[in-house]
Amino acid sequence: MPEGSFITRDTNVSTNLDNNVGTKFTVDKQTKRADFEITQHITNIKLLKFIRTELGFGTVSIFEKNGFKYAKWFTSKRENIILLIYLLNGHLILEKRRHQFIEWLNTLNEVWNLNIQPKPFNCQVSLQTSWLAGFSDADAGFYTNVKKNFRGAARSQGGYYVRFITKFYITQRDEIGVLTKIKNLVGATNKISQLTNGKSNFLYNRLEITSTESTQILIQYFTEFPLKGIRKIDLLRWVRVQAYKNMFVVVSEKAAEKLARLITNLQEPTNGFTLSQEFSKEEKAIFADCPLNQKNPNYAPHKSKKKTITIKKSEN
Structure with missing residues (x-):
């Protein structure tokens, strides 16, 4: 809740x-x-x-x-x-x-003339319980640059580079301890930043997770503990863009626009919600059309050792 x-x-x-x-x-x-x-x-x-x-x-x-x-x-x-x-x-x-x-x-x-005593709060954020899922349903964000047609930096010769960007973020007033715990659970190394809401000078703490390794841990977690609200669709699209990102392929601006339309039209499956990273026929066709020298580019960022964790529902 x-x-x-x-x-x-x-x-x-x-x-x-x-x-x-x-x-x-x-x-x-x-x-x-x-x-x-x-x-x-x-x-x-x-x-x-x-x-x-x-x-x-x-x-x-x-x-x-x-x-x-x-x-x-x-x-x-x-x-x-x-x-x-x-x-x-x-x-x-x-x-x-x-x-x-x-x-x-x-x-x-x-x-009310009750006598209910407060209990000690011994619970903590964990990847073995659904608390983070419920919290994310209400307060987290799943960002992708799909609305920008995956537009990256401008090319010197005109146009722009295509870049697939994903970001999981949580903004809270105070609660640095909880944000730090979430950060450590998924192995993120970035700093927790501070920002204002634009209406006051009060600083809010913001956790942003962008690395592939930490994102994959979050995907594994949300597969075990699904979201229940509107952010479920945001999560589904975020997972799919992360799958693009994992491929390290180069696509044209026109292909990126097609992928953006496919992502925007992505809806919850009628036969049950899953965080599938399987591509549709249209997506496979777009990636199949990439020139051979761009399907596995030599300049692709080095792949870090894959970080895995075991996530299972608590028996408590």
Whole structure:
């Protein structure tokens, strides 16, 4: 379940970290009403419907704010809130969410006369659990340069070089420890950068993974733990572009435009979702038309030793 923001409504306390998209815990001390909601952009409504089906309760609704459409899954029923407490207690990974959950739980203990004690948070990011998949469904990005027709650097004689670019990225406020753990799990060596959201001077931490070895580990992980929301299609296209990248072939601008159209039209298979790197007949025809001296170019980057890991679902 996506980890998100906390807000408590009180005449003396107001802590609002909600930025429209995320998870929100609310408690109104005067009415003793508690709410729990997960908000996503309307395009990711499928993820919220999956959560509703898996939990067996809650409502999915659509709303508009500042000209943008969103969807949210929410519940305010006491029995559902208590069930969520037991589901989340001791099982959150983001540091800020842990603090927010404890504050939420303490408030509920007070206004509802409960006596549920916070459990130690001993869980960590792992490639043997589905946490990273759920987190990626809500907060990660799978970038390719397909919208640029795989345009690379400009050629001195005109035109441009074709380059297949893939990038997995996560941007978080704080949470440097979690980002570092993910980075180490996939063997990435790049530094975690910092950027702003363009509206304030606050710096956010950003992890970007571009290396072939680390990307292959992520593909292996997401094969074992599939995404459930709209980013599933982004992931599918990202995997296919990575397959192009792995070939180290040179294609023409015209061929790159054809490949870009094929990637853009790539949709979830009707017979079940798989992260197949098998090429279609059209893709095979494009690569077959490459001149022989460009199918295995001598100037191709050296291939590092393939890094493999064992990923399996936890028995816990």
